[in-house]
Amino acid sequence: MFEGKKVLFSGMQATGNLTLGNYLGALRNWVNLCDEYECFYSVVDLHSITIRQDPATLRKRARSLLMIYIAAGLDPEKNCLYYQSHVSGHAELAWILDCFTYMGELNRMTQFKDKSAKHADNINAGLFTYPVLMAADILLYQADVVPVGIDQKQHLEITRDIAQRFNAIYGDVFTIPEGYYGKVGAKIMSLQDPSKKMSKSDENPNGSIYLMDDPDTVMRKCKRAVTDSEAQILYRDEQPGIHNLIDIYSACTSKTPEEVVKEFDGKGYGEFKMAVGEAVISVLKPLQQRYAELEKDKAYIDEIIKANAEKASYVSSKTLRKVQHKVGFPDRVR
Ligand code: TRP
Numbered sequence: 641m642f643e644g645k646k647v648l649f650s651g652m653q654a655t656g657n658l659t660l661g662n663y664l665g666a667l668r669n670w671v672n673l674c675d676e677y678e679c680f681y682s683v684v685d686l687h688s689i690t691i692r693q694d695p696a697t698l699r700k701r702a703r704s705l706l707m708i709y710i711a712a713g714l715d716p717e718k719n720c721l722y723y724q725s726h727v728s729g730h731a732e733l734a735w736i737l738d739c740f741t742y743m744g745e746l747n748r749m750t751q752f753k754d755k756s757a758k759h760a761d762n763i764n765a766g767l768f769t770y771p772v773l774m775a776a777d778i779l780l781y782q783a784d785v786v787p788v789g790i791d792q793k794q795h796l797e798i799t800r801d802i803a804q805r806f807n808a809i810y811g812d813v814f815t816i817p818e819g820y821y822g823k824v825g826a827k828i829m830s831l832q833d834p835s836k837k838m839s840k841s842d843e844n845p846n847g848s849i850y851l852m853d854d855p856d857t858v859m860r861k862c863k864r865a866v867t868d869s870e871a872q873i874l875y876r877d878e879q880p881g882i883h884n885l886i887d888i889y890s891a892c893t894s895k896t897p898e899e900v901v902k903e904f905d906g907k908g909y910g911e912f913k914m915a916v917g918e919a920v921i922s923v924l925k926p927l928q929q930r931y932a933e934l935e936k937d938k939a940y941i942d943e944i945i946k947a948n949a950e951k952a953s954y955v956s957s958k959t960l961r962k963v964q965h966k967v968g969f970p971d972r973v974r
Contacts, residue, residue, distance in 0.1 A: 683722070692762060731773075889919050
């Protein structure tokens, strides 16, 4: 469909504020992928309501995420950036795939176990079938590759299993997607607990640098970052806090960890943390400026939302019609 270009699909939830980890580990590395792949990036709002959300906040954050995609450099002419809820095929295919997914498989999903422990008062069916919706996202676009973090690997596996099961019954309907582990982005850990990933759902705001944090806040968080009492800047597992700061500095300046170690040889943690803060600030600045401009241009964003939802609907309807026919639903009368 796309002149031989392979298809890439990924999605992000608009829950919580995006962190430096999301940017350096994912978003930033997506920018040039459109040269090689036909890219779809969805704001997966259907997934978000598996956890209770305040409607006004969700709506605001969904729009904000879409603008962050653009501010981070994803060109909306070259990448399809859209809201999952604007394309009805996601929910429709998810239902069909539900009927090809076993309870036992879903029971094994570690994210379901984690989330149901965390939200024990609201273990809803959507939380349980979350991976099937994710499979629908990916398979609707016949995606060849899916850039995902480690935490989503199990969901990609079940997507492949569902697709293979369906194909075994009905013939070659779905492309079997692969994980995209091309240029892996930096894995950024929490500033307060370097054994945990920096996460937008972290309850301690000092653990994460948010993309919209102002320079003072960034600097304050860097200065407060948990380190150790070794008093030497070395890149090794025994110093996870310093290791993480080196990773951040290195990702922001494109220097290798070895170069960073050399640069700060004999220097104190205080000085190093300031340098990390400065480096982060200079990476966030252009993104924040672009975001502020986009915020003012409502008509432009609205146009992108509309045009890209139409494109996504068109592409996904091809797969959906085929699947509906395969399972035996009556064809539409034109
Ligand atoms: N579950 C993913 C996450 O929380 C988001 C997501 C939804 C996704 N659908 C997807 C990621 C399809 C990749 C492909 O990170």
